Amino acid sequence: MDRKLIKGGNLYAGQRYLSDQPAAVFVVDERIEALGQEALNAAESDDVQVFDCPDQTLMPGLIDCHTHLSLDPDLPDYLLRMQDPIPELTLRAVQTMKRDLLSGVTTARCLGDKDFLDIHCKKAQAEGLLPGPGLLVAGRGIRAPHGHGFVGSAFSGPENVRQAVRENISAGADLIKVYLTGTVRGPRGMPCTFSEDEVRVLVDEAHRAGLPVATHCIGGPGFDLALECGIDVIEHGYFLSQSQIEALDASSTWLVLTPSIFFSDQRLETLHGNLKQIHLQQREQVARVMQQVVKSSVRWVVGTDGMHAGLAAEIEHLVGFGAEADRAIAGITTKAADLMALSTEIGSLAKGKRADLIGVQGDPIQDVSALARVRTVIQGGKVIRRTESDKGALADSGNS
Ligand SMILES: [Zn+2]
Structure with a gap:
């Protein structure tokens, strides 16, 4: 046993501090065995490796609720680079x-990549061949031929969608x-790019197999159709109206916020x-929403x-929009695990859960910028x- x-x-277990306890986590193999004083007691034996991180807050490993593995905003014209050959992607x-x-x-939810490459990466990661977050994957993102979706694949008509x-x-x-709208408001507003027939078939097929449906949707009639057809997760929601936010509030549908797409100055420089x-031009309206x-x-x-590697920036944007720090952090820990139906495994630190935890320098609830100072990662x-500079440790990560 390891x-x-x-x-x-400091110990932040996910939506709560354990401030009356020593900041300690005892891990046996891939599971958390004990927290706090119990962890210190349980670890009193010779064969325990001790990792001291005195200036760090220990907290759950982060969950990115919406990513694409082969998108890289560091590349010029990065959206167009999605047309590169599959081996490059x-x-x-x-x-x-x-x-x-x-x-x-330590966990990410992938909202579509070309040619099932996300599914292959998920397998390779699970088999220990490829370092990376544990993945939940969508396979090909389904878009209409005339619709948005640089990362998606085009399908048309109910039978092709099925x-x-x-x-x-x-x-x-x-x-x-499924992509139902563009990402920005266009000259014709925010048209929905699939018909009701196509959306109903898609949701029916997915739900019959027990899979949830997520839609890229910024607002407009696509949002109303998504709610009406029982889509489980709205992605982005940049231009939701007040009444649409109220409808969402009254439903059990999730919303995944991705503010950096609009508010990262660096990203804007990589757009074509x-x-x-x-x-x-549209930032102000998105900020209000x-x-x-x-x-x-x-x-x-x-x-x-x-x-x-930009989750910290997303949280900083959301706190800037008025979110409470602990609520925003729940969106990448506890609530993120709920969205993924994985809350018995990940998203918080507790006995029996997967030992996915990080140490950040500082206190992320007092100052969310601490999330950008990740020093320890255990998966x-x-x-x-x-350490701060420890970027080459993946090669021997199994031994340390
Ligand atoms: Zn996306």
């Missing part, structure tokens, strides 16, 4: 997964992703054509949409990273 004691300066995915993991993301869903399921998808100007959502009781969580009981 026994480890991780000692920090796959090599890119290998890099982005490593970056995400080192930034503290076939696409079935092929995704048989390839190993965990959820089904006039997309930078369009995003800048985000302010309303974070104050509501909508079931919102948080993702990067492929802004790899499934394996030490991935231990």
Whole structure:
């Protein structure tokens, strides 16, 4: 048995501090065995490796609720680079997964990649061949031929949509992703790019197989159709109206917020054509919607949409829009695990859960920028990273 004691300066177990307890987590193999004083007691034997992180808050490993493995905003014209050959996209995915993991993301939900490459990456990661977050995957994102979706694949008509869903399921998808709108408001507003027939077939096929459906949807009639057809998760929601936020609030549908797509200045520089100007023009309206959502009781969580290693920035944006720090952090820990139906395994630190935990320098509830100072990463009981500069530790992560 592999026994480890991780000692920090502070312990945030997920939606609660254990401030009356010593900041300690005892890990046996891939599971958490004890927290606090119980961890210190349980670890009193010779064969326990001790990791001291006195200036760090120990907290659950982070969950990115919306990513794409082969999107890389560090590349010029990065959205157009989705047309690169599949082997190039796959090599890119290998890099982005490593970056995400080192930034503290121990689990990620992938909302579509080309040619099932996310499903192959999920298997390779689970088999220990590929370092990265544990993955929940959508396979191919389903978009209309005339619709948005640089990362998606085009399908048209109810029978083709049905076939696409079935092929995704048989390839190993965990959820089904459909693009119903663009990402910015266009000259014709926010048209919905699939018909009601197509959406109903898609939801029916997915739900009959027990898979949830997520939709890329910024608002407009696509949002109303999504709610009406029983879609489980709205992704982005940048332009929801007040009445749509209220409808969401009254439903059990989740909303995944991805503010950096609009509010990262660095990202805007990597966009092609006039997309930078369009995003800048629409920022103010998106900010107003985000302010309303974070104050509501909508079931919102948080993702990067492929802004790899950028979860800390997403949280900073949301706190800037008025979210409470602990609520925003729940969107990448406890509530994120709820969205993924994985809360018995991940999202908080508790006995019996997977030993996915990180140490951040500082106190993230007092100052969410601490989330950008990840010093320790432990995934499934394996030490991935231990210091600020420890970016090459993945090679021998199993041994330390
Ligand atoms: Zn996306």
